Amino acid sequence: MKLHTDYRQRVVIDTTAMDWTPSPLPGVERKPLDRDGAEVARATSLVRYAPGSSFSAHTHGGGEEFYVCDGVFEDEHGAYPAGTYVRNPIGSRHIPKSPQGCTILVKLWQFEDGDTAQFSVDTVTAEWRPGRVPGQREILLHQFGDEVVKLIDFAPGCTSLFHAHDGGEEVLVLSGTLSDEFGDYPAGTWYRVPPGSSHTPFSRDGCRIWFKAGHLPPRAKLPGL
Structure with a gap:
């Protein structure tokens, strides 16, 4: 799948007007913003977890970064409430879930070589x-x-x-x-x-x-x- 892969072009999307599309796992839906590839892809998406939903264990071959827009995202490393920014570098692995439900902006396969930091920032408590x-x-x-x-x-x-x-x-x-x-x-x-x-x-x-x-x-x- 190729979606907005021409980086010479200006792209503006009203995501509130988009429909949610199902992912391979129940309770997890997506709004694709750009994508180059199939299920494993260089991609930018909004992802919504219904309360109690989860995603299967997976490794990030190209890295992952996400921002929690609402709700609480969780994995075995911790719970990340709305306003949290997370980076999981190339080769990292986790099992995402959301007992309460959440929406995240997520970017996959977009890490530079050598960018290996794994961390989270809670912007609610961070210093402006x-x-x-x-x-x-x-x-x-x-x-x-x-x-x-x-x-x-x-x-x-x-x-x-x-x-x-x-x-x-x-x-x-x-x-x-x-x-x-x-x-x-x-x-x-x-x-x-x-x-x-x-x-x-x-x-x-x-x-x-x-x-x-x-x-x-x-x-x-x-x-x-």
């Missing part, structure tokens, strides 16, 4: 740092090479700096509405913009976003360029 401009604050979740992952808050009326993303940018709007010169992105919007793209993000009423940048191939290495 000042962002790039007044009215913006952030929590650094992960950084390796050119890749950076953050949680970012925009206060009402906050406008960030004009900037370009040499390694692309990917955002899930968790609450409120993020905007830029290309449009408005209310809560539940996922977008991915290609390497070399630029914009000036702002928020009229305030918002919170999960943000990832620097992880896409440089524009010069993209097919057809």
